[in-house]
Amino acid sequence: MPLPAPRAGTQPRYLQLYEVLRSRLEAGRWRTGETIPSIPELMAEFGTARVTVRQALEMLETEGAIRKRRGVGTTVERDLTHGRWVNLPTSLEELMATIDTIKPQVLNLELGATLPEVPIPSDERAAPSYVRMRRVHLRDDEPYCLIDLALDERIYRKRPARFRRHPVLSVLKEVRGLQVAAARQQLTIRSADVDEARHLSIETGAPVADVRRSLTDDRGVVIYAAVILYPSRSVRLDMNLLVSHKG
Amino acid sequence: MPLPAPRAGTQPRYLQLYEVLRSRLEAGRWRTGETIPSIPELMAEFGTARVTVRQALEMLETEGAIRKRRGVGTTVERDLTHGRWVNLPTSLEELMATIDTIKPQVLNLELGATLPEVPIPSDERAAPSYVRMRRVHLRDDEPYCLIDLALDERIYRKRPARFRRHPVLSVLKEVRGLQVAAARQQLTIRSADVDEARHLSIETGAPVADVRRSLTDDRGVVIYAAVILYPSRSVRLDMNLLVSHKG
């Protein structure tokens, strides 16, 4: 009597296996040229059938990450350890130093708008009106983040064209007489909605890093607020834990 | 002619739908008692069949998040907006202030061990030997993080029992004559390995937040290093962007 296929999870086995093996390659468990565990070993470790292991390995081979050779084993072909991460800025300086070469693609622009849903302390208040833009940022013609931002309209009017065509924070430092008194960001992981997934070329429901930022001037007015979405696999955060907070 | 089932992605449709709807509930799109869109509306929005939508809603109903009533519609039962997040510390003070009530469960303890794979600057060096512990931290008897840590054995020997039974960093502040000169942490999102998933009661391949921390003393010796894994859905990071780095 054939055993029923006991599905440990919801994700197909061969994909789980693919993800795990790819993670290991990215983590550098084996060097380029080294031999990874044999198919029987992987069968034992993951408790799957031969065909299933092969299916996962085939995906990696198609990517050019590994190479299978009969009688030899499976070797690492391509170095995946330098995975392409977006390093999320953790200070205002870093944030404003964003490379100016990024060309945002504007999906949507609205004047006289309100703030997006960003956590704001009770002692801060909104500006009379904002420009609201929804944009996609591309890197190598691949979308890598989706932004819904609001900028104090009075500031926007000083350099509308530049604000439309460049990262807002990098333009902000050109504006004279602007005093940023508070800056915060909050990161959580959640599922991509249908249209969010479309803009980022990922799957609906896939995990994304949801980053919410706000900048406040010395009068307690929120001059900038944004919700930024990244495919979570491409996000990295480096934090210096020895810091003193200003203000 | 029945259309072939076009699988948009790899994750089953009903799960994608479940994730998205749950995210919307967590984001507070509808208040408790309010009616969410009808099944035909959801069918149209997501482009799925009736049964598939129902399958996703059933999962939410099982959780007690919603309630479906024939002829009436589907209403929000439980408030998911106050999701239980683990707030990741972003400074050493916060890190050391960890509540002492957490009871780690030790999976593994090894003396005379080496450092885990944590990014270390070239001007810092390892201690002669470390205690290496693998532990699971529980909250409400539910596992919420998995730690693989290394602590300078000379420091461990000063209070071995306390170091075994409590969060290491909270015990570290009791050690006299210790000068922490550098502290860093790095966060990335990746896939859970087989045994990692088992310890965290999640599925293999599910996204996890991989946090790597290190502490260095005033002589440039790495006294503590750890790889901590959280189910990524339960992680939140709040950052003050206006900081000045010490050192």
Add this chain to the structure above:
DNA sequence: CTCAATTTGTTCGTATGTATG
């Protein structure tokens, strides 16, 4: 009270994907 519209519940048949042995 009746009727129609809306909403969820149930059940077919069919096709395809996944996984085993």
Add this chain to the structure above:
DNA sequence: ACATACATACGAACAAATTGA
């Protein structure tokens, strides 16, 4: 490669509860 079992997903038709005109 093959036979088998189970999961996923669609579309369609019909049933049952609720609401309001």
